[in-house]
Amino acid sequence: MTVNYNKNEMIPAPVVDPDSKAFWDAVQNQELVFQKCGDCGRLRHPPRPVCPKCRSLNIEWEPSSGKGTIYSKTIYRKSPHPGMKAPFTVVLVELDEGLKLISNMVDIKNDDIKIGMQVEVVFDNLTDDLNLPKFRKVD
Amino acid sequence: MFDQYLSRRYQKFGRPDPSAYLIKDKTAIAGIGATEFSKNSGRSELQMACEAIIDAVEDAGLKMEQIDGLVKFAMDYTDEMHLVSALGIKDLAFFAECGWGGGACCSTISHAAAAVATGMAKYVVCYRAMNERSGRRYGRVPGVETVMAAPNDHYGYIMPYGLAVPPSWVALFGTRYMHDYNVTAEQLGWVSVVLREHACMNPEAMFYGVPATLEDYMASKMIVEPLRLYDCCVDSDGACAIIVTTTERAKDLKQTPAVIMGAVQGIAEQGEMMTSLYRPKISLLPEVWYAGQELWRVSGVTPKDVDVAQFYDAFSPLIPMQMEEYGFVEEGEGALFCEGGERIRIGGELPCNTSGGHLSEAYIHGMNLINEAVRQVRGTSTGQVDDVEISLVTGGLGVPTSAILLRR
Numbered sequence: 155m156t157v158n159y160n161k162n163e164m165i166p167a168p169v170v171d172p173d174s175k176a177f178w179d180a181v182q183n184q185e186l187v188f189q190k191c192g193d194c195g196r197l198r199h200p201p202r203p204v205c206p207k208c209r210s211l212n213i214e215w216e217p218s219s220g221k222g223t224i225y226s227k228t229i230y231r232k233s234p235h236p237g238m239k240a241p242f243t244v245v246l247v248e249l250d251e252g253l254k255l256i257s258n259m260v261d262i263k264n265d266d267i268k269i270g271m272q273v274e275v276v277f278d279n280l281t282d283d284l285n286l287p288k289f290r291k292v293d
Numbered sequence: 294m295f296d297q298y299l300s301r302r303y304q305k306f307g308r309p310d311p312s313a314y315l316i317k318d319k320t321a322i323a324g325i326g327a328t329e330f331s332k333n334s335g336r337s338e339l340q341m342a343c344e345a346i347i348d349a350v351e352d353a354g355l356k357m358e359q360i361d362g363l364v365k366f367a368m369d370y371t372d373e374m375h376l377v378s379a380l381g382i383k384d385l386a387f388f389a390e391c392g393w394g395g396g397a398c399c400s401t402i403s404h405a406a407a408a409v410a411t412g413m414a415k416y417v418v419c420y421r422a423m424n425e426r427s428g429r430r431y432g433r434v435p436g437v438e439t440v441m442a443a444p445n446d447h448y449g450y451i452m453p454y455g456l457a458v459p460p461s462w463v464a465l466f467g468t469r470y471m472h473d474y475n476v477t478a479e480q481l482g483w484v485s486v487v488l489r490e491h492a493c494m495n496p497e498a499m500f501y502g503v504p505a506t507l508e509d510y511m512a513s514k515m516i517v518e519p520l521r522l523y524d525c526c527v528d529s530d531g532a533c534a535i536i537v538t539t540t541e542r543a544k545d546l547k548q549t550p551a552v553i554m555g556a557v558q559g560i561a562e563q564g565e566m567m568t569s570l571y572r573p574k575i576s577l578l579p580e581v582w583y584a585g586q587e588l589w590r591v592s593g594v595t596p597k598d599v600d601v602a603q604f605y606d607a608f609s610p611l612i613p614m615q616m617e618e619y620g621f622v623e624e625g626e627g628a629l630f631c632e633g634g635e636r637i638r639i640g641g642e643l644p645c646n647t648s649g650g651h652l653s654e655a656y657i658h659g660m661n662l663i664n665e666a667v668r669q670v671r672g673t674s675t676g677q678v679d680d681v682e683i684s685l686v687t688g689g690l691g692v693p694t695s696a697i698l699l700r701r
Contacts, residue, residue: 157455166457168449178449199571200447206562226472226575228464229518234457244456246465246570254571256451269472286453 157258157288158239159280165237167284173201176215184277186218186287188253199253220275221292222249229264243267247289260288314555314591320406321543321550322699323416324353324536325664330499330655333427334530342371342422343379345532353536354547355416360536362387362408362417364401366658368394370429371422387414393566395605395689397421398659399697403556405537415538421660422532430528431459451568460525460608462567463691464517467610470576471519474625476613478519480632482510484609484645485523485652487634492649494639495675499527500653524609526651533660535667551670554683554698555592559584567691576625580694581618581687589620592698594683596621599698601669601678602643602685603662606650615687616643619696639676647676662686663697670699 159165170178177200180187189198191205192212204211225248233240243264247255259267260276273289280286311317326348328334328341350357360382363373373388387408391397401419408414425431456462470476489505492498505523513523543550561579563572572579589595596619604612613627621643622630636642648654648665655661666684668674681701688695 166452168453170449174449200450226465226469226570227518228456228461228468228520229515230455230461231515231517233455234461235455238455242455244454244461244465246469246575252573256454256456256568256570258454269468284453 157242160237160239163237165280165284166235173203177201180215181277181287182283182285184285186220186275187215188218188251190214190216197251197253199255218253218275219250222247222273222289224267224269224271224273225254226269227267245289247273255287257286258288260290262291308590311591311593315410316403316406316556317554317591317593318552319540320410320537320553321540322402322535322553322663322667323538323543323546323548323550324349324351324355325667326350326352326534327497327657327661327664328532330497330529330531330657330661331426332499332528332530334424338369338422338424338428338532339371339375339379341424341530341532342369342376342420342534345422345534346376346380346418346420349418349534349536352548353416355536357381358383360416360418361385362405362414364388364404364417364419365390366397366401366421367392368397368658369421369423387417391695393689393692395607395658396692396694397688398605398663399556399686399688399695400558402535402537402553402663402697403558403695406553406556409537409539415542417537418534419537419660420532420534421658423657424530425656426528426530428530447565447568456568459567460520461517463608463610464520465570466575466614466691467519467608470610470614473576474628476610476628478511478521479507480613480628481519481524481609482507483631483634484606484612484637485510487631487638488606488646488650488652490634490638491647491676492653495648495654498649498654499529500649520608523652526607526656527653529655529657531655531657531661533657533664535660535663549671549701551667551684551699552701554594554700555588556695556697557584557587557591558693558695559587560693564693569691576614578614578618578690581615581690584687584694584696585619588696588698594698599643599683599685600681601647601666602645603647603650603666603687604645605659605662605687605689605694606646606652607656607689609652611690612645615690619685619687639678644676644678647674647678659686659688666697666699670701
């Protein structure tokens with residue numbers, strides 16, 4: 155795992171609200187899903203209660219392909235948080251379905267992470283209550 | 294070039310006719326004030342706010358009793374109620390607060406200008422007081438158990454991955470911006486170096502007397518790639534205050550009025566609090582572009598008319614990115630424009646951040662940039678540009694943004 159969590163410290167956990175609950179529930183079941191408009195079919199992330207295209211309140215949850223490419227990245231040389239050990243990289247992944255997700259990479263050196271690199275989702279089991287979607291390089 | 298820029302994305306559907314815009318030429322900045330800028334003010338933010346406001350009232354040649362409006366930053370820990378009591382302001386007819394960190398700076402002026410243009414108030418103070426270096430320093434992650442997040446800020450989608458502090462948020466934009474347009478570290482370095490030159494002309498700047506070369510920039514510590522220490526603004530304690538009134542009243546006061554040609558705000562689709570990373574393209578800044586469109590629409594001028602600019606510079610890549618979105622250069626050419634420093638230094642084609650900006654003067658959430666823009670109009674800057682007619686200030690970006698255009 156590329157991000158070295160300091161297990162003696164609490165890791166910042168996501169805030170779950172009624173709009174994001176289905177996303178995080180799926181993640182805890184090791185599934186990556188995105189919000190989809192129940193009427194016009196438009197995908198969106200982060201979750202919000204209304205479709206910005208047709209203003210429908212009908213929401214479906216679509217399983218993601220989990221596949222994408224690295225769109226941007228940054229390497230921390232100093233940790234911003236006691237729960238994480240520097241250096242570590244944060245990536246912005248563009249998934250094949252066109253949505254973007256902030257995440258980390260696993261099983262790779264920081265300097266080997268490149269824009270355009272093909273990646274796929276894996277689930278990092280941080281605690282009994284917290285999985286996070288992460289990505290690994292696809293050869 | 295500008296026509297091409299206009300046609301790129303702007304849809305003027307439903308925008309009011311510029312003749313309906315009551316702020317242009319009829320409102321002005323009549324006074325500016327500030328405390329010293331330091332790493333540790335040693336006094337309360339309330340006291341800092343009071344000192345800056347007293348300074349601005351005196352600068353304008355007003356009496357405190359004449360102040361009847363106050364506009365604050367939503368992020369400011371002081372408030373209008375305590376300021377009224379502390380300063381002995383008699384009554385306040387107009388008060389408002391503006392959101393989104395440094396995005397609020399020029400918003401405060403637009404609120405104040407709207408108030409004086411519509412007769413809600415006569416003399417409105419806009420201010421920001423922050424012990425940001427010695428007090429609540431940004432970049433400290435608040436709370437380690439659960440991410441502190443308003444539900445719609447979506448911090449929950451970024452914090453667990455360690456994307457926790459402002460430079461890292463901007464770093465993701467910066468990496469992709471550099472990738473999309475082949476921007477080099479040296480090009481960004483010139484932004485930092487020129488602003489330091491300007492700070493070295495300004496005795497009030499925190500980096501006065503501390504020159505830096507491109508070599509110093511390249512050797513400065515990497516914080517969050519691609520941002521080096523010299524790409525980041527200087528954490529500061531300080532306060533600034535600005536007084537807005539009608540141009541007619543301002544003419545009877547002590548200073549040359551800085552007449553407001555435009556004061557605008559902008560929010561665009563898929564924006565987040567500094568993490569608008571889910572858009573199709575992140576090397577563009579749609580809210581900045583929109584604010585620019587509004588600014589040129591209401592003021593009736595174009596970027597080529599601007600003599601001096603104070604761009605919001607929390608981090609150095611933001612200056613070339615804004616040059617593109619405000620239409621000074623074409624998409625992808627901002628960093629090239631900054632290369633070598635000639636075009637952006639005093640005496641250049643577009644002198645930028647002439648007091649040293651946030652990178653080298655102080656970081657007072659854009660309000661010190663407004664003070665400098667006013668000094669440029671008055672002809673009293675330590676980095677004075679010759680024959681300034683039109684002076685631009687832009688607000689914080691990567692957040693809902695704002696901008697003002699001033700003239701002599």
